[in-house]
Amino acid sequence: MQSECDLLVIGSGAAGLSAAVTAAHGGLRVIVAEKDAVLGGTSAWSGGWIWAPGNPVCAAAGTSDSAEAAETYLRAVLGTRFDAARVQAFLTHAPRMVAFFQSQTALAFEPGSQIPDTYGHLPGAGTGGRSVTAAPYDGRALGPLIRLLRRPLRETTFWGLTIQAGPDLRAFMTMTRDLRAFAHVARRMMLHLWDLARHGRAMQLRNGQALIARLIRSAADLGVEFRPNSPAVRLLTEAERVAGAVLATGSGEVTIRARRGVVLASGGFPHDLPQRSLAVPTATGDGRHLAGAVGARQGRTASPGAWCPVSVVRWPDGREAPFPHIIERGKPG
Numbered sequence: 001m002q003s004e005c006d007l008l009v010i011g012s013g014a015a016g017l018s019a020a021v022t023a024a025h026g027g028l029r030v031i032v033a034e035k036d037a038v039l040g041g042t043s044a045w046s047g048g049w050i051w052a053p054g055n056p057v058c059a060a061a062g063t064s065d066s067a068e069a070a071e072t073y074l075r076a077v078l079g080t081r082f083d084a085a086r087v088q089a090f091l092t093h094a095p096r097m098v099a100f101f102q103s104q105t106a107l108a109f110e111p112g113s114q115i116p117d118t119y120g121h122l123p124g125a126g127t128g129g130r131s132v133t134a135a136p137y138d139g140r141a142l143g144p145l146i147r148l149l150r151r152p153l154r155e156t157t158f159w160g161l162t163i164q165a166g167p168d169l170r171a172f173m174t175m176t177r178d179l180r181a182f183a184h185v186a187r188r189m190m191l192h193l194w195d196l197a198r199h200g201r202a203m204q205l206r207n208g209q210a211l212i213a214r215l216i217r218s219a220a221d222l223g224v225e226f227r228p229n230s231p232a233v234r235l236l237t238e239a240e241r242v243a244g245a246v247l248a249t250g251s252g253e254v255t256i257r258a259r260r261g262v263v264l265a266s267g268g269f270p271h272d273l274p275q276r277s278l279a280v281p282t283a284t285g286d287g288r289h290l291a292g293a294v295g296a297r298q299g300r301t302a303s304p305g306a307w308c309p310v311s312v313v314r315w316p317d318g319r320e321a322p323f324p325h326i327i328e329r330g331k332p333g
Contacts, residue, residue, distance in 0.1 A: 001251070001252070001253075001254045001255070002254070002255040002256075002257065003031070003254065003255070003256050003257070004256070004257045004258075004259065005028075005029045005030060005031040005225070005256065005257075005258055005259070006023070006028035006029045006030065006258065006259050006260045007019075007020070007023045007028050007029075007030045007031075007258055007260050007261060007262075007263065008030075008031050008033065008244060008245055008256050008258035008261075008262045008263070009023075009030060009031070009032045009033070009262075009263045009265055010033050010232045010245060010262065010263065010264050010265060010266050010286075010287065010290070011032075011033075011034065011041060011263075011264070011265035011266035011267060011286075011287065012032050012034040012039035012040060012041060012226070012228075012265075013040060013041030013042060013043040013044075013212075013265060013267055014041075014043035014046075014208075014211055014212065014215065015043075015265040016032060016034075016041075016263065016265030016266075017032065017039070017212065017215035017216065017218075017219055018097075018101075018215060019263045019265060020032050020219050020224045020263075021101075021105055021107075021215060021218045021219050021222060021224070022100070023260075024219065024222035024223060024224050025104060025105070025222055028260060029223070030219075030222075030223075030224045030225070031224070031225045031227060031256060031258075032219070032224055032225070032226050032227065033227045033230045033231075033232055033245070033247050033256070034226070034227065034228045034229075034230065035229070035230065035231030035232070035266075035282055035286065036150075036228065036229070036280070036282050037228050037229050038147075038148055038149065038150040038151075038228065039148045039149060039150060039212065039216060039226065039228065040149060040150035040208070040209075040212035040216075041150070041267050041280055041282075041283070042267060042278065042279045042280050042283060043208050043211060043212055044149065044150035044151075044152065044208050044209060044211075044212045045150070045152060045153050045156075045208055045278065045280065046207065046208035046211075047133070047165060047207050047208060048133050048134050048206075048207040048208040048209070048210060048211035049112060049115065049131045049132070049133045049165075050098070050109075050131060050132050050133070051094075051117075051130055051131050052094035052095060052097065052098050052130065052131070052132060053065055053067065053069075053070035053091060053094065053095075053126070053130045054066075054067055054070065054091065054094070054095045054130075055094065055095045055098040055099075055109075055130075055132055056095060056098060056099050056102070057098055057102060057109045057110070057111045057132045058111040058112065058113060058129040058130065058131075058132065060111075061111040061113050061129070062113070062129075063111070063113060063128065063129025063130075064129075065126060065129055065130060067091045067092075069124045069126070070091055070124065070126070070130065071087060071088075071091060071124070072123050072124030073117060073119075073122060073123065073124030073125050073126070074087050074124075075087075075123075075124075076119070076122040076123050076124060077119055077122060098132055101218075105214070105215075105218035105221075106214050106215075106217040106218040106221065107134060107211070107214040107215060107218055108134070108135040108214070109132040109133065109134060109135060110132065110133055110134075110135050110166075111129065111131075111132055112128060112129065112130070112131035112132060112133060112166075113128050113129050114128045114166065115128055115130075115131045115165065115166075116128055117130060133164070133165075133207070133210075133211070134206075134207075134208075134210040134211035134214055135210065135214075136164070136204065136205065136206050136210055137205040137206075137209075137210040137213045137214050138203060138204070138205070139195075139199075139201070139202070139203035139204075139205050139213060140203055141213075141217060142213055142216060142217055145216055145217070145220055146199075146201075146203075146213075148216065148226060148228060149205075149209070149212060149213055149216065150212070150280070151201060151202075152202070152207075152208075152209055153321070153322075154321065155313050155321050155322070155323045156323070156324065157202070158189075158192075159192070159196060159202075160192075160196070160201055160202040161188070161189075161192045161202050161204065162202065162204075162205070162206045162207045162209055163206070164206040164207055165207075168184075168188075168206065171184040171185055172185055188204060191203075191204060192204060227247065227249075229249065229250060230247040230248070230249050230254070231247065231248050231286065232245045232246070232247055232248075232266070232286065232290060233245075233246050233247070233248045233253070234246050234290065234293060235262065235290050235291070235293065235294050236255070236257070237294055241261075242258075242261060242262050242294065243257060243258060243262075244256045244257040244258045244262065245258075245262055245290070264287035264290060264291060265287070266283075266286040266287035266290075267279065267280070267282075267283040267286075267287070268283050268285070269283065269284060269285025269288050270283055271283055271284045271285075272284055272285045276310045276312070276322060277310070277322070278308060278310060278322055278324050308324050308325065309324070309325040310322045310323065310324060310325070311323045311325065
């Protein structure tokens, strides 16, 4: 079996879906191939925060920042991995990216005005206003597509209910000492229990859940075709260019020819390594293997593995799962 498109995107995390939405907005016919049965990858388990210095959302909220300060911070963080051309490209286009998705798609943002940079002791570190996160989203707006959204980690939620950093988390932390916080938490919990009874899952989507849901909605609105349960097994090359890929499906192999190219957005390769990671189990380095098979070489980059201190949770049914230790107070779970 064979299909054609303008752009084939392999992987359905935030990077893959963002590429799909951008290309489809530009008029291309796009197919997103995902080897899992659901979309979102590790992004759906994440906090959904995007580090984009100088973005218009934080600027509108009153943040004053400069590209020079952000560059100083990146130089200190990256050390010998600092690439001036790439850093400049990032600092130029990250704010434009936020503006595009905010104005042209279903992706809306909230400012991280109180979210400091991770390495606050380094030169150029910001104390807030460089990050944005997806605004909360009602899962009902996805309609039948809600079945394609990866569910959040059981270990970092309350029966699937995610809690967002900022006022939402503050309300949960102070609900026994503040009447307004108690009312906020009580309302969220009652709605959540209703959603569990009626839909079997959380519908108050926040963090990475909201980010991926909004990207799925945006992609679907632009006619992007989703193909879950379709891992890419090899890339097709013609005249020294990648011209598509072969997908393995329940009905056999399917050839997808892509007139304008292929985007490899299949996540990192943490589960090819012995360390524990918060990445989804399907993050086994598929993109790296596919690219290597056609002669690509991996550049100097940090290992994309969702690394952080991880404990192992052992449930009564014998299942084991990771639990992250990311922040000092208000740890997930």
